[in-house]
Amino acid sequence: DAGVIQSPRHEVTEMGQEVTLRCKPISGHDYLFWYRQTMMRGLELLIYFNNNVPIDDSGMPEDRFSAKMPNASFSTLKIQPSEPRDSAVYFCASTRSTGEEKLFFGSGTQLSVL
Amino acid sequence: DAKTTQPPSMDCAEGRAANLPCNHSTISGNEYVYWYRQIHSQGPQYIIHGLKNNETNEMASLIITEDRKSSTLILPHATLRDTAVYYCIVRVSTGRRALTFGSGTRLQVQP
Numbered sequence A: 001d002a003g004v005i006q007s008p009r010h011e012v013t014e015m016g017q018e019v020t021l022r023c024k025p026i027s028g029h030d031y032l033f034w035y036r037q038t039m040m041r042g043l044e045l046l047i048y049f050n051n052n053v054p055i056d057d058s059g060m061p062e063d064r065f066s067a068k069m070p071n072a073s074f075s076t077l078k079i080q081p082s083e084p085r086d087s088a089v090y091f092c093a094s095t096r097s098t099g100e101e102k103l104f105f106g107s108g109t110q111l112s113v114l
Numbered sequence B: 001d002a003k004t005t006q007p008p009s010m011d012c013a014e015g016r017a018a019n020l021p022c023n024h025s026t027i028s029g030n031e032y033v034y035w036y037r038q039i040h041s042q043g044p045q046y047i048i049h050g051l052k053n054n055e056t057n058e059m060a061s062l063i064i065t066e067d068r069k070s071s072t073l074i075l076p077h078a079t080l081r082d083t084a085v086y087y088c089i090v091r092v093s094t095g096r097r098a099l100t101f102g103s104g105t106r107l108q109v110q111p
Helices: none
Strands: A005-007 A010-013 A019-024 A031-038 A042-050 A053-056 A065-071 A074-079 A088-095 A109-113 B009-013 B018-023 B031-038 B045-050 B061-064 B070-075 B084-092 B105-110
Touching (some): A010 A019, A019 A109, A053 A065, A074 A088, B018 B031
Parallel strands (some): B009 B105
Antiparallel strands (some): A065 A074, B031 B045, B084 B105
C-alpha cells in the first residue's frame, strides 16, 4: 500500500501565479479531504469529497481556491491567483466509509508564495 | 463535535510512560474519542480511538473515565521518536467523516 500520495512536495511560486496541488488517495477509499496547516491557525479542513462529490466546502477560504475530484484516484486543489497568505502546508487525507474510521494523511505540500 | 481541552506541552523521559490527558466534558453518548499525532514535517497519524471501554493497540493505550468526560493516552515506553504533537478529537462515528483538529499537546521526549 503506497499510502496517500501528494505532489509536489514543495512548491515555491510568485504572487499572482496559479498553483495546483495534487493528491492520489489510497485505492478503495471513498472519502478524500484537503487540510491546510499554518502556525497561526493550525490544521484546518478546507473541503472533503465522498465518492468524488464535494460534500462540504465551507472551509475553502475564498473563490481563489477550487478543488476537483474527476475520478476516485485523483484530486486537485487549485489556487488562482495565489497570495503570500496562502503559504502553508497542504495535506490530503483519505478514508473509507466501511471498516475502521482512520484518516490516512499524505506527506503534504509545502507551499511558499513570494 | 464536542470540544476538547489538552495541555499545550509536556515533557517525558525516554523509556518512561507518557500520559497525555484530554478533557471532553461535553461529550455525548454517540461520540468517540480519537487520538492522532503529528511528527514534525509529516502528516497526522492515527493512534487509537474508543467509545467507552479502555483500548490498547501496538502503539498506545486509551483510558476513558467512566463518565467519559476525560481520557488519557498512554505511551508505555516513550522513545525519542514519539516526540510529536498529539491531538485528542471527539466526534460521532457516522455521517460527517471529517476531523476537526485543535491545538494538541506537544510532547517532548527527553533523552
